Amino acid sequence: MKWIKLGDIIDITKGKKHNLIENPSRDSKRVIFTEDLRSDENIKYTNDEAGIFVEKSDILIAWDGANAGIVEYGKSGFIGSTIGRLRIKEQDKYYPPYIGVFLKKQFNYFQRTSNGAVMPHINRNALTNLKIPVVKYVDQYRIAQVLSQSDSLIKKRKESIRLLDDLLLSTFLKMFGSKSKNYQEWPLLDIKQIAKKEKNSIRTGPFGSNLKHSEFTSNGDVAVLGIDNAVKNKFEWKEARFISHEKYEELKKYKIYPRDIIITIMGTVGKSAVIPEDIPLAINTKHLAAITLDESLVNPYFISFAIHSSPLVKMQLFKRNRGAVMSGLNLGIIKELKIKVPPLSYQNKFEAILKKIEDIKKKYEDSLQLLEILYKNLENKVFLGKINLNKISIEGLESIKFIQKEVKEKNKNKNQQIDIISIIKSKRGEELSMVQLIKSLEKSGLQELPDHDEIKNIVFSLLKGPSPILSQYFDEIKNEVVLKVNR
Incomplete structure (x- = not known):
């Protein structure tokens, strides 16, 4: 199989910063950011005239940040400053989605070769030196x-x-x-009112000095639960951590019971899960709070869901932390959390x-x-x-030749447009009518001149933007519109 360096078949252009608007109009353009490479749920727009525009045939790569190396294609619009545009030079030889699906699988490579410790960004040399397998266009x-x-x-x-x-x-x-x-009509109760009325019904795990990482084993008698067991708001077995029965005898006041609730209080905080009924002998770490509830009053699944998703609980946590990102919770905050408690039959349902x-x-x-x-x-x-x-x-395989032909035609039209713009720019300071412009183009030596409507579209595009190449005015003496090539 033949391989070719990516840098030999693409051009790379970084995006720019744009002014976003809340109420887009028909003339507004989409702006694509890193988060938009994964989803089109929250599309942003700008009225900026200039920017780096991407077509659906271009490949987009997250250039900066923790997600540097994420690749997507099939989108169009301006790109933000954290995005790079990879434009294939010869699309009739290299099918863009093929290059796109190959680059998608290189995320780990891009992460490994990235530059910058605080703010990682794509290593351009690593990107351009990446080798792509070359197969027939149809393949x-x-x-x-x-x-x-x-x-x-x-x-x-x-x-x-x-x-x-x-x-x-x-x-x-x-x-x-x-x-x-x-x-x-439902009572507003805090956590300490719905927990079992016994010692240690609301508890955290042992302090670090009482339970060290060096005492964990990958298999053993007593499981040790941590943040990873509740981080998805449901109980999951993740990292295997165990201690011996002898160690458990020192820490048995931290025992976890079936249908207890565990809440993450360090790192990723505020996540909650219900302990399954078939839980083996286990304790929790200091990163979790555990609550044994009075099930004559409340259902653990209702309370656990309320802790991580109830607007009422979220508001209380927001106020206690003054709107800042929470660095941690403590038992005092958890005990005082208030929850509207409906009839138990509703909770069980x-x-x-x-x-x-x-x-x-x-x-x-x-x-x-x-x-x-x-x-x-x-x-x-x-x-x-x-x-x-x-x-x-x-x-659609039978239409592959048509795709290649269409790409060639598109590239030819682009090149013609570039040639026409170059000819117009060469007449800086001159004034001429549309008829004079077309005659000038005919004499320029262009091998194939587009039709009249296509030339008009090119002219109209040059009248737009903050620094238009052309301006126009109506000449009353000649009774016609005159184009002026700006200096």
Whole structure:
């Protein structure tokens, strides 16, 4: 298989800073930022006249920041200052989506070779020296299509999971939000009122001096729970941490019980999860608060969801931290958190709904994991030439010659436009009518002159912008519009 350096087939242009507007008009242009490479949910616009414009055939790469190296294509608009535009020089030889899907798999390479410790940015040399496998144009099309279709399935599955999360949140707000029936009649109770009336029902884990990392083992008798077990607002087994029974005897007051709630209080704070009923013998670390609830009053699943998603709880945490990003919580804050407590039957109904949705979500997540594994395997095989591409049936394959022809025609028109603009610029300070301009172009030696309407479109584009190449006025003596080539 032949390989070519990326720098030999692309031009690189960095984006610019733009003034954003809240109410876009028909003439406004989209501005693409790093976050827009993953989603089109929050499109931003500008009325700026100048900028680095990208077409759907251009490849975009996040150039600066923690996400440097994320790649996307198929978008158009101005690009912000943290985005780089990779424009393929000969699109009739290199199919842009093929280059795009290859670069998408290079994120780890871009991260590893990036410059800057505080603010990482793409290493231009590493980018331009990256080697791309060169295959026939028709095979580039096949690879791009099959990987794009697989990637589309992954995106759809992720969107389905996101919609399930939205459904659960909207269900919670409908059942227990401020506009729900009888909301005003429900008691407003704080956490210490709904916890079990016994010692250590609200507790954190042992201090660092009592439980050191050196005492953890990857397998053992007693599990140790940390932030990773609750960071997704549901209980998950992640990093394996254990201590011996002997150590547990020193720390058994930190024991975790089935249906306890755990809350992250350091690092990523405010996440909450319910301990499953089949939990083995376990304790929590100092990074978690654990609450054993009085289940004659409240349902743990309702309380856990309220802690991380109730607007009422969020507002209390916001006020206590004066709007700043929380660096941590403590037991005092947690004990005083107030929650509107509806009848227990309502709470139990929510648990049943939550578990049904979580069951569906689990199937979707398992499906997503399988799709991502299949994509990786497929990606590796197609780029290493381990798949017979002739056996891949792709819709639209018969039109590949038309695509190449269309690209060539587009490039030819662009070159013609550049030539026409150069000719017009060479007449700085002159005044001429449209008829005179066309005659001038005919005499210029251009091999193929566009039609009259196309020339008019080029002229109109040169009348726009903060520093237009052309200006026009009506000559009353000649009774015609005159164009002036600005100096």
